[in-house]
Amino acid sequence: MQRRFAPLTALLVMLAACGGGSEEAAKSGAEKSSGEAGGEVMVFAAASLREAMEELGAGFEKETGVEIVFNFAGSNDLAHQIAATRGPDIFLSASKAWMDTVQSGGRVLPGSRRDLLSNTLVVVASARDTSTVAEPCALATMPFRNLAMGDPEAVPAGTYARAWLRSVQCGGRPLWDAVQARVAPAPDVRAALGLVLADPRVIGIVYKTDQMAFADRTRVLYEVRDGPAIRTVIARLTEGRGGENGARFYEHLVGATGAEVFRKHGFDPLPAAAP
The missing domain is CATH 3.40.190.10 (Periplasmic binding protein-like II)
Structure with a gap:
């Protein structure tokens, strides 16, 4: 299954349409969230992650048949888009501050936020x-x-x-x-x-x-060897439309497969913080 990349305008229109008010749409959304495997997974990721995320998305699609839809941009733009829409399942931010913005808006699923990668x-x-x-x-x-x-x-x-x-x-x-x-x-x-x-x-x-x-x-x-600590932060988002598939792809990213691919692309994977 081929991955799709959603340009901002089309993405916002699509999400707005999906969030419309018909009873039928609401019923369909309820069935998806109550249930079963969920649908395609929408991932908002910092532009610097493009190659690594494309590889991880392709591997996950091949393994599971689940379609991954990416939206790559600056973390600041992505945070504003998340505040204005419903539907994205996962956010990877190149800045803790922009993840803080999303979290303060109540959009981060409790327990899912973690520092994932470092960079130079x-x-x-x-x-x-x-x-x-x-x-x-x-x-x-x-x-x-x-x-x-x-x-x-x-x-x-x-x-x-x-x-x-x-x-x-x-x-x-x-x-x-x-x-x-x-x-x-x-x-x-x-x-x-x-x-x-x-x-x-x-x-x-x-x-x-x-x-x-x-x-x-x-x-x-x-x-630059003496610069600021650079961290990529990941979290699952509330109101994601991918259901269980969103959770599965999140685990794919934070697990051993994700670490291997991110390392290949020059990132330094960070260990999960102790609970």
Whole structure:
């Protein structure tokens, strides 16, 4: 069974239609939730997880025949979408703060939230770029046109990047002050990487896992080893339409199979916290 990816507009229309008020629809929803195996599983996942999630979704579909529908975007956008809709079964956020937002709205199924993965920031350039960065302060004087990153006001990858740049002191002032005017904010980390790929005069700060996904077209200028702790958080959502299938796919993600696939794509799986 082929996986489907739901663009935002179509997704919202579909969810609104599914949540309509006819008795027949309500009865159908009640039967599904009371019952049995459930339907397709809808997963909202941070854009940085795309390749790993596609692989895990394909494996689960092959094993079970259950269709997995993905919606990839910045965690900030996904959190707002979840607040406005009903139907998603699982949320994977690249930021604890955006999971907090969803949880404060009563949408996280109790007991299902956990820190799942850790990641690392890297400064990247096009594979055609021959520059080197021995230490972070070199960024202050490099002749790049723009520094691409997720929007630091909302996108987790950009928030992490700004926090790191502010923590680095160069000549008595934060590195952020020296590069801020050249920052090109993007709606998610993949869009930031796209700016790097499109223009050799642009460098970027993205997750290590995103660079790995495009390793043939990019190169790492600097790996951030002293940056903020980056965590991907997972939770099941209340009012998910996948029923028991949503629970099964969640276990697939947090179990040994998920850890193996995430590790292959450069993430560091985290052990479950003690109860």
